[in-house]
Amino acid sequence: MSAEQSPDPAEEPARRGRPRSEASRLKVLTAAARLMVEGGFEHLTVEGIAAEAGVAKQTVYRWWGSKADVVVETIADGHLPTPVEGPEDTGDLRADVRAWLEEIFGAVELGDTSRLVRALLAALASASETAAAINAALIEPIQEGLRERFVLEAQRRPGALPSDPGFLADTVGASVLLHIMLGDPLEQQWMQQLLDLVAPAGSRLD
Amino acid sequence: MSAEQSPDPAEEPARRGRPRSEASRLKVLTAAARLMVEGGFEHLTVEGIAAEAGVAKQTVYRWWGSKADVVVETIADGHLPTPVEGPEDTGDLRADVRAWLEEIFGAVELGDTSRLVRALLAALASASETAAAINAALIEPIQEGLRERFVLEAQRRPGALPSDPGFLADTVGASVLLHIMLGDPLEQQWMQQLLDLVAPAGSRLD
Amino acid sequence: MSAEQSPDPAEEPARRGRPRSEASRLKVLTAAARLMVEGGFEHLTVEGIAAEAGVAKQTVYRWWGSKADVVVETIADGHLPTPVEGPEDTGDLRADVRAWLEEIFGAVELGDTSRLVRALLAALASASETAAAINAALIEPIQEGLRERFVLEAQRRPGALPSDPGFLADTVGASVLLHIMLGDPLEQQWMQQLLDLVAPAGSRLD
Amino acid sequence: MSAEQSPDPAEEPARRGRPRSEASRLKVLTAAARLMVEGGFEHLTVEGIAAEAGVAKQTVYRWWGSKADVVVETIADGHLPTPVEGPEDTGDLRADVRAWLEEIFGAVELGDTSRLVRALLAALASASETAAAINAALIEPIQEGLRERFVLEAQRRPGALPSDPGFLADTVGASVLLHIMLGDPLEQQWMQQLLDLVAPAGSRLD
DNA sequence: TGATAATCGAGACGGTACGTCCAGTCTTCTC
DNA sequence: GAGAAGACTGGACGTACCGTCTCGATTATCA
Known part of the structure; x- marks a missing residue:
């Protein structure tokens, strides 16, 4: 799961076809974050994400298998305010x-x-x-x-x-x-x- | 939710009409338990419970508001193996x-x-x-x-x-x-x- | 296909459950007729029919297997102007x-x-x-x-x-x-x- | 649609760039013929033709406007067994x-x-x-x-x-x-x- | 004993979302 | 430029459940 990209760029030299749209990826993640905060995971729908992102539903399904996957990447990418950092250090x-x-x-x-x-x-x-x-x-x-x-x-x-x-x-x-x-x-x-x-x-x- | 039955039976003096079927209630709960173990809460559906129980969907909705309510009562009634008791006492x-x-x-x-x-x-x-x-x-x-x-x-x-x-x-x-x-x-x-x-x-x- | 209804009404005595809505059936057929005339069979969609009829898509699929089936019944019921009658008889x-x-x-x-x-x-x-x-x-x-x-x-x-x-x-x-x-x-x-x-x-x- | 090729070669003076691939054209037509026989016009898709032909979808769209166009040319080129010739002549x-x-x-x-x-x-x-x-x-x-x-x-x-x-x-x-x-x-x-x-x-x- | 009333099964209803398929278009690299 | 690859928007597909709504049939209490 974590090592899909090769460390050596020479190994993946020339992916053919139209490259994945980074813009769409970001639109999906921010839309998911927005809707997540508004309605929670239960009211989150793939259709809703796609609509909010202005993206075709298929584009979501092409890159993510489920709304949980989208949410995971949303968090991993920092589009949701991760609840907490660790405690400060004041010495006490x-x-x-x-x-x-x-x-x-x-x-x-x-x-x-x-x-x-x-x-x-x-x-x-x-x-x-x-x-x-x-x-x-x-x-x-x-x-x-x-x-x-x-x-x-x-x-x-x-x-x-x-x-x-x-x-x-x-x-x-x-x-x-x-x-x-x-x-x-x-x-x-x-x-x-x-x-x-x-x-x-x-x-x-x- | 918790206080549907009155403590004083005199307060509920012989409701008219056909009384609630205890058999149906049990069929629903055991069906829910069965399906819960098989597929988990996510794959649990009210329609599935009703079908498995051989009961009309409306009967479920008449007495429970959601599948979560059914599950809660299923556990409360002991139809699901509650994961644990507390530890034994052997002195150590x-x-x-x-x-x-x-x-x-x-x-x-x-x-x-x-x-x-x-x-x-x-x-x-x-x-x-x-x-x-x-x-x-x-x-x-x-x-x-x-x-x-x-x-x-x-x-x-x-x-x-x-x-x-x-x-x-x-x-x-x-x-x-x-x-x-x-x-x-x-x-x-x-x-x-x-x-x-x-x-x-x-x-x-x- | 032609003999679903029994000649003897006693043979089909007590269909259970909510009866089929004749109103919905008619709404579907007239909607289909309307859309058919507007856009032809190729532009006809089940979703469109359902929307135009103010009916759930599932209701269409419950009773008809395809848009062709709907169209057939639309004609059979006379909601589309059947192209022709036979020739008149004036003696010539x-x-x-x-x-x-x-x-x-x-x-x-x-x-x-x-x-x-x-x-x-x-x-x-x-x-x-x-x-x-x-x-x-x-x-x-x-x-x-x-x-x-x-x-x-x-x-x-x-x-x-x-x-x-x-x-x-x-x-x-x-x-x-x-x-x-x-x-x-x-x-x-x-x-x-x-x-x-x-x-x-x-x-x-x- | 019927007059894409000019009768006078002088009118089309050495178009620039890579010329149209006759191989691709044939691959598309034979693929269409194959799929047509298998599944009929209704199950025929441009994507399917392209895939079967080993050709990019765009190549189909570049030269034909629709799957009907492809089918027409498929027949015109004789890749589909035209159902019939006329009757023989034995004198009777x-x-x-x-x-x-x-x-x-x-x-x-x-x-x-x-x-x-x-x-x-x-x-x-x-x-x-x-x-x-x-x-x-x-x-x-x-x-x-x-x-x-x-x-x-x-x-x-x-x-x-x-x-x-x-x-x-x-x-x-x-x-x-x-x-x-x-x-x-x-x-x-x-x-x-x-x-x-x-x-x-x-x-x-x- | 019969009227009244609530429950039961069955299942159709308007909806929402699902996940898939395909149409046509667009973008990249290669020949 | 043509061509292969493949991602893109858009939209319909047919399915699964939702929660609500009739139905006829059943089972109780009450007059």
Whole structure:
């Protein structure tokens, strides 16, 4: 899936026929992004995408096998506001993760993000063959962002983390995603406990 | 949705007309269960359920508003093998959770469970109004099973748990669900770390 | 094909389900007639018929297998101006057939009839399974009209016809249809010869 | 359409660029003939022709305006077995026409010819602008074949024919074509009557 | 006991979207 | 320039389900 293009351009020297229109590709992806934000994955239709993009339906089917495929590429290409970056680094892991959580749940409450996450999970659930792709597009970035911050912390303060940074990122990411999926608000107690998980409180007061 | 039947039978004093057929209700639910296991939520259709059940489509629409509603009741009524119970209690929390994880991922690898979980999450994702219902049908039972075991442990060995039983159950449950959703296999290292999370290893060797 | 309805109504006692909508049937047929006259069989589409009729496409496909089937029933039901009746009977066969020819070719030149005939022949040619139906709807009526007039003549003046009335009707009908199909105008000489075929001129002057 | 090639070569003074490929032209025509016999005019597509011929679709469109045009040229070039020649001349007109009819209807029953005739009539009916071309390719040859035989007869036995040879050819041809179009078998009685039409039986026994 | 009323099966209805096919046109590189 | 390749817009195809709507038949309560 990831290695369709040859590293050596000499191997694919002269594709014949009219080349694929990059303009059409972009029109499809931006249209999909637009409609995704408006109506979610469930109300997304291939016909709708084609119409919004001003493109023939066949052009969509020529390059993508399903709307899930379109959505995946839409995200991978960054046409949808990927819900999150990892936490900032101010030196205080606990505060950083706290701010990150508040930012995410804030975005969710504001609207689009929740629908987006739900849409992506729907895409994931409905197209098992694209599970890996959506995982790569949605979930891994979040967990990777977390992991980077955790690794930083581990380097800075060896022994400060209660367990492996990767595992922590995996766990915290899963927890956050599921709560977003269920539309849960950010509860103070839950957040405290999550913070304790990644950065045992010691004597701090939050 | 949840309060259709009145607690006081005197309030619903012998409705006139032909009463609802319990037989049809059951035929619908078992048909839905059958089709769910075969094709997943995405390939489930109201027409298919009605046909499989030998029931008129209108009968489905009369009593359920959508296929998600049917699925929810199917699970609630126990016609679908709910993926998991909580862990057993043998006195050794770590061993219990370990066995529980192996059982779950074993079932997933065997086949139907993965599709089922994915189907339910799809239902959840596609029908926000039923999110609570599916949460209640799928996620809470898992987390509740975990919580009960954790509470037991906390009572038995105060201070043994690194954090609140409810929070632990929430976290572990989310992590497990997401991994199932993604079709991940059970990795030894990940499991060890998860076990460390709920039952710090001490000197034990697994 | 011709005997779907039972002569004994007791044999088809209780069709279940919602009965077929006669209104929809008529809307489809009149819409088809309208579009047929406007654009001919080639530009006729099932989608167009459905839209013009204000009917779901599936309703067309439920009752007719193709646009040819719709057209056949449209004619059979008399929603299209059947190109011709047989010749009148004024007592003078030659004059009657002459008038008949002029009427037909007049209609053709005026416009719609030619397109109609061509359309029907196209339908016939494109759908061999409906050949019989279109034959029954278009060709046989013409030949039957001719035959009736010829039979009348044969009864009135035994020996006046040069050959069997049925055969004469077949031959003349075929000739006329093919000329219409080709868009030929009515040539005087050809007509004279055709008239001679059915009613040898004797001493008459036309 | 009929005068693409100039009679005077001086008028077309050495066109520049690559000359038209005769090989491609032939590949298209033979491919069209092949597909025509297989599936009839209705299933014939320009894309199919191009693919079967190993030629770019554009090459077809460059030189022919429609699939009907291709078919016409296919016939004109003799790549399709033109259904019939005129009747042989053995001196006995009645026997000759009889043999001719039996040959034609025999070919029809054997298979391809009927489809072919139907296909051509469909082409004719669906593309009014090519009516003349198909008339020239299919109908006129038949009628011309008949006419020649009739003319011969008229020269040999003046007064033997009941009417003008051209008219007879027109009438008989139309009748035969329509019967083929309808898939009718060759009926003895009809044939006898047709023979009577062109060669009054006198005392003969067939 | 018969009228009333709601459910049941069946299945047709207006719709929306599907995924495919083909028409004709356009764009690129090669001969 | 012709030609092969093949992507492009456009539009109809025939199918699958949606959720709604009659039907006749059934099964209860109520008068």
